[in-house]
Amino acid sequence: MPAATRTPAPPRRRQTPRAPTGRPRRRRNPWPYLLIAPAVAGGVFLLLYPLLRAATISFQHFRMGELIRGGAELVGLDNYRELLAAEEFWAVTLRTFAWTAVNVVLIVGISTGVALMLARLGRRMRVALMSALALVWATPVIAATTIFQWLFQSELGVVNWVLTRLGFGSFQGYSWFADGGAMFGVLVTLVVWQSVPFAALTLYAGLTTIPAELYESARIDGGTGRQIFARVTFPILRPMFALVTSLEVIWVFKCFPQIWVLSQGGPDDATTTLPVYAFKVARVLHRYDLGSAVAMLTVAILAVALVGNLRRMLRQEGNES
Amino acid sequence: MRTRTRPGRRPAVRAGRIALNTAAAAVLAVMIFPVYWMFATAFKPAAEIQSETPSLWPAHPTLEHFAAAVGADGFWTFWRNSLAVTAAAVLLALAVSLLSAFAVARMRWRGRGPFIVMVFAAQMAPWEALLVPMFIIARDTELLDSLAMLTGVYFMITLPFTIVTLRGFLAAVPAEVEEAALVDGCTRLAAFRRVVFPLLAPGLMATSLFGFITAWNEFAFVNVLIIKDQGKRTLPVWLSSFRDVFGTDWGATMAAATLFALPVLVVFLFLQRRVGAGMIAGAVKG
Numbered sequence: 296m297p298a299a300t301r302t303p304a305p306p307r308r309r310q311t312p313r314a315p316t317g318r319p320r321r322r323r324n325p326w327p328y329l330l331i332a333p334a335v336a337g338g339v340f341l342l343l344y345p346l347l348r349a350a351t352i353s354f355q356h357f358r359m360g361e362l363i364r365g366g367a368e369l370v371g372l373d374n375y376r377e378l379l380a381a382e383e384f385w386a387v388t389l390r391t392f393a394w395t396a397v398n399v400v401l402i403v404g405i406s407t408g409v410a411l412m413l414a415r416l417g418r419r420m421r422v423a424l425m426s427a428l429a430l431v432w433a434t435p436v437i438a439a440t441t442i443f444q445w446l447f448q449s450e451l452g453v454v455n456w457v458l459t460r461l462g463f464g465s466f467q468g469y470s471w472f473a474d475g476g477a478m479f480g481v482l483v484t485l486v487v488w489q490s491v492p493f494a495a496l497t498l499y500a501g502l503t504t505i506p507a508e509l510y511e512s513a514r515i516d517g518g519t520g521r522q523i524f525a526r527v528t529f530p531i532l533r534p535m536f537a538l539v540t541s542l543e544v545i546w547v548f549k550c551f552p553q554i555w556v557l558s559q560g561g562p563d564d565a566t567t568t569l570p571v572y573a574f575k576v577a578r579v580l581h582r583y584d585l586g587s588a589v590a591m592l593t594v595a596i597l598a599v600a601l602v603g604n605l606r607r608m609l610r611q612e613g614n615e616s
Numbered sequence: 617m618r619t620r621t622r623p624g625r626r627p628a629v630r631a632g633r634i635a636l637n638t639a640a641a642a643v644l645a646v647m648i649f650p651v652y653w654m655f656a657t658a659f660k661p662a663a664e665i666q667s668e669t670p671s672l673w674p675a676h677p678t679l680e681h682f683a684a685a686v687g688a689d690g691f692w693t694f695w696r697n698s699l700a701v702t703a704a705a706v707l708l709a710l711a712v713s714l715l716s717a718f719a720v721a722r723m724r725w726r727g728r729g730p731f732i733v734m735v736f737a738a739q740m741a742p743w744e745a746l747l748v749p750m751f752i753i754a755r756d757t758e759l760l761d762s763l764a765m766l767t768g769v770y771f772m773i774t775l776p777f778t779i780v781t782l783r784g785f786l787a788a789v790p791a792e793v794e795e796a797a798l799v800d801g802c803t804r805l806a807a808f809r810r811v812v813f814p815l816l817a818p819g820l821m822a823t824s825l826f827g828f829i830t831a832w833n834e835f836a837f838v839n840v841l842i843i844k845d846q847g848k849r850t851l852p853v854w855l856s857s858f859r860d861v862f863g864t865d866w867g868a869t870m871a872a873a874t875l876f877a878l879p880v881l882v883v884f885l886f887l888q889r890r891v892g893a894g895m896i897a898g899a900v901k902g
Contacts, residue, residue: 334716341768434880
């Protein structure tokens with residue numbers, strides 16, 4: 296490459312190796328490979344290796360003893376068999392699906408409303424709302440989690456105060472963190488509140504790309520607001536909706552810190568989803584083998600959403616280059 | 617107000633405007649309230665926090681809670697740990713991904729396609745599933761309770777995203793600019809340093825911001841990898857265990873949350889426009 300630095304016509308340089316005979320010489324250029332080497336090394340040691348390690352452990356007998364002494368034995372599919380036979384695992388899996396469905400439906404629904412709202416607002420109000428969304432978006436997860444603990448406190452929490460003032464007297468001193476259903480509700484509120492900004496701003500960005508003429512002609516043809524959304528907006532934004540939905544599914548499904556900090560999966564396992572379950576089984580019960588098996592199954596379930604997303608990325612990649 | 621009656625088109629349109637703006641104001645209030653409440657509580661004296669009817673804003677603002685949070689055991693240590701781990705991880709990710717992004721954006725080579733696929737796949741890596749193996753690997757290599765291991769993990773979490781966004785910013789710098797510098801006798805490295813790098817600076821800023829936010833906020837891995845040596849914890853873990861630190865002192869807890877969130881909020885709002893666009897572009901792309 297350095298030899299070519301003084302050639303005055305770069306385009307020619309690109310064409311020459313494409314001579315019909317023989318292989319292009321630039322293939323032997325080591326530079327690209329040297330440039331990506333650090334990234335590849337990082338990926339191999341810090342991502343691929345842990346993933347393979349998790350897979351291996353899930354086929355081993357790996358508990359407290361093996362953690363200290365080493366020398367874990369292969370036990371084939373025993374861990375998976377134990378897991379799939381346990382009622383608890385199926386309960387947790389079902390709960391995780393319910394948790395994901397409730398959150399994602401709320402997130403996408405509310406975000407669509409907010410995005411449509413943003414598109415219709417005047418400039419000043421729109422900027423104000425967008426700034427508020429950005430502020431919420433930027434609030435760190437653990438800070439938000441701590442805030443929600445304070446909002447939902449039983450005695451001095453502002454939520455109970457507001458609910459009592461609104462006439463729901465039963466909420467006076469209500470302890471949200473003691474009841475499974477209430478805890479679930481608080482966690483859903485937290486996750487939806489944190490996720491709406493990204494989804495709403497992304498959908499709004501998509502909305503702004505729809506030409507106004509389309510709306511005008513739809514209106515001239517007598518379309519009502521709902522019809523216009525169903526026949527014009529939604530079809531055009533379908534890829535955008537698919538993107539937002541699949542990203543939210545992934546995020547909500549594997550959401551861990553919020554649940555762990557607020558409830559540790561409790562009370563009575565009412566908020567134990569798969570990632571929390573995997574962690575609890577491994578670190579609390581020291582069943583590293585079983586925990587890894589849960590993690591691998593989580594990855595397998597997620598893979599459906601992940602692969603779909605990957606394909607979308609690659610299609611976009613193809614369109615761009 | 618004519619919000620209810622809809623005799624003709626015109627008043628209906630106006631009523632619609634008012635309803636829309638009211639709804640928007642309500643959404644804004646609901647969204648912003650938790651963050652506002654954090655600030656408000658942090659500045660309220662204890663008596664106001666504990667009053668039966670909460671006041672909407674601090675009547676007698678005080679800094680005592682901030683003093684309590686900053687004065688809490690180890691606050692500065694955790695602050696320093698957080699900053700060190702975040703900065704190291706982000707700088708490392710920037711350096712490594714700049715190399716990769718350059719190779720992807722400016723060179724044609726065999727394996728480029730697969731490499732991009734791998735980066736995209738790594739971007740969606742299920743990190744939550746790797747908590748246990750990371751713990752075991754750290755234990756086997758005696759890297760438990762070490763900030764180095766944490767830095768490595770954060771580096772890897774932010775790396776794929778950094779490569780993707782940097783590649784985008786790099787592709788936006790026209791190759792002709794670089795070629796002109798080459799024609800003028802620069803070496804490839806000098807052309808990069810003198811011409812491309814200055815044009816890339818805003819992109820580097822925005823990209824490092826995402827890495828900063830990710831690493832600064834990360835909780836699960838610190839929680840798993842830092843076990844015995846409390847002096848190695850970072851702010852998120854410290855904040856999550858506020859009950860051990862402050863008991864039920866919500867003023868101090870909210871002050872601590874404010875101090876933790878503030879760097880991110882400031883940086884984010886400061887660069888909001890670029891970040892917003894970049895995040896959305898990044899999200900749409902991957």
